[in-house]
Amino acid sequence: MREIRLRTERRSQLVDITREVRDAVAGVPGSAVLVFVPHTTAGVTVNEHADPAVARDFEAALERIVEDGWPWQHVEPGEENAPTHVRASLMGPSVVVPLREDESLGLGTWQGVFFCEFDGPRDRRVHVTVLQ
Amino acid sequence: MREIRLRTERRSQLVDITREVRDAVAGVPGSAVLVFVPHTTAGVTVNEHADPAVARDFEAALERIVEDGWPWQHVEPGEENAPTHVRASLMGPSVVVPLREDESLGLGTWQGVFFCEFDGPRDRRVHVTVLQ
């Protein structure tokens, strides 16, 4: 299990971590890579990283799908982050990406791995594990 | 593949199964744990289990994201559960959690594993598999 560390800058922010995931597993033989986010207001997905506008669209869309104004029970003084928990789970805490026979990440042409921040800015970690 | 059995009590109900997952894999060496739900109106996610209000927020939010009142084609007499299939897949049928070197579950400080019931009350099962 290797750890990637990052700093997010906005409340909702998809951060492309494809290169960091690739570096973390370089030279480790296996069949697939597990990318796991150990936070409860952030998730992980795989989607297009050629056009940065796609990441921006995700940030706005998740804020529309799960609205800040809904009645929320998880309310801590000074921390209004209840909807961000749901947004995180809609993206999911884990993705598994296959490895090719040459040990490279089996991503499609347009795909990148994204850390999905919904309650930033924060210091965050991602766990990367090679599976056999 | 080990099996966890549980009984849900409400239509929508997130049930914390972290301890059951931990017990199911205790002492089994490996790199990660696959938690899989073999049902079509229930899913699994990882999110905050410190404050039980977070689980309640998920239950209400999923019922808002996917509305009972939309026109549904999958309608069986006496069983109006079409939207619950979609809610289940939004959470997802599987999550994979890394194992630490000491074989403990690699969950973050606030994270727990939740069985996500959307068509309860029912008797349910969860499959837990250690991956190498």
Place this chain on the structure above:
Amino acid sequence: MREIRLRTERRSQLVDITREVRDAVAGVPGSAVLVFVPHTTAGVTVNEHADPAVARDFEAALERIVEDGWPWQHVEPGEENAPTHVRASLMGPSVVVPLREDESLGLGTWQGVFFCEFDGPRDRRVHVTVLQ
């Protein structure tokens, strides 16, 4: 890593690929099967495949959850597919299904594996990998 190829016929279309996944891993010993979609406007899920109306409900529901009419930044001339990226990630790029001791797919009674097209019709691929 084995590859399944398919052709989708509609813009949004869930295609049952259970048999293809089963065939791809037949006779390969392991603990679980990773099903990965290398596209950015398609995903994968596991849900009911007994009643085809469930797949149709997913197609309509995802178009309601993520609306075409929202303001989108990822707009290419002649290609209005921004919302389809988000729909794909709501289903997810990967699912992992356990294998039983007799090496059969550990799906529940009503479950099937679905390729989730959101920007068809297109020629598509799915990567299937057995994990140990």
